[in-house]
Amino acid sequence: MQAARGTPVDDRDDGTGRTRSGLLAHRGSWLLFAAVAAVMIAVDQVAKVLAVRHLTGEPDVEVVGELLQLHLTYNPGAAFSLGTRFTVAIACLACVATLVVLWTSRRVVSRVWAVGLGLLLAGIDGNLIDRLVREPGPFRGHVVDFLMLPNWPVFNVADICINVGVGLILLQVLRGVNLDGTRAQHSHGETDPETDPGTPAEAEEES
Template sequence: MQAARGTPVDDRDDPGSAPTGLLASSRTWLLFVAVAGMLLAVDQVTKVLAVRHLTDEPDVPVVGELLQLHLTYNPGAAFSLGTRFTVVLACLACAATVVVLWLSLRLRSRLWAVGLGFLLAGIGGNLIDRLFRDPGPFRGHVVDFLMLPNWPVFNVADICINVGVGLILIQVFRGIQLDGSRVEVEK
């Protein structure tokens, strides 16, 4: 089986009327930057508000017991795993940020741009905590404040990572590449 590049698909600018080349990729890259920037700002603002309003306070029900606000600081990764490896997690987040930025330079697909934007916002939001929060650079604890029953406490950055990965997986399973072309399998 061989894979060959196909024609652009519907999540890319309309090939009949849209600009091609640098202008099309610039628009898609700007979408990526806008999504990442907006979501990163939402993450950081919600963390500041959580620290300001939830420190030393009891849990705040938002939707009964389904969703509550509960402030916690997480030195580890998801599910508080790897709490003794905060420096390693910070270094991995730095590397992941570089990889996402490098991949973004080849973007021509709007859905890939949105997916990578979500992913960058999530990685970046938690990386900012690891770099600038106590107990110090590369050892900082991530602010988590959203609590569901029987689930670890999380934040907006964690939501962004999951949505970003989901969108990227959709594109991969559809066979859509970063440039918007479809991988066709020849028999």
């Protein structure tokens, strides 16, 4: 069957509602999401291992004068020492949040969304790993924090990932950009040709 006018043969809808180029874009964005998450989880865990190894029993280390110091502490609560009495509940919520982010990532095409979700997953799981493997036991483990700013709770790389990831996601929401890269409402009522399975040419061909 001849392809619709103006549509390359290898870029037609494959029956899933996406063109071949759309599927490739989705695959690339999901791989970006996975790479960001994996790399930042690794960075977070390595930083925590080094912090415990070199800061245990040592005085605070000035990195940028008194603006940024290294100060080792163990946090039983959520990010920035919130909810210290609910360690098990926070760990369970982190497990649920991980599943939600992974499920959401199945529809990601926008690269900004991919990076935001990847950072969010890295932050959630970076601290979740501590809750699962560190003392005093599974789901009750204390998170390693070591970065200290003036008049601010001590934090870690995972906390930074959570905040940057949430910031990118909120930016996309405020811009009206969906997970698939389309905008919620175009200024002239147009649809995105890359994700819209039906085009005027295809409609004419079918009629």
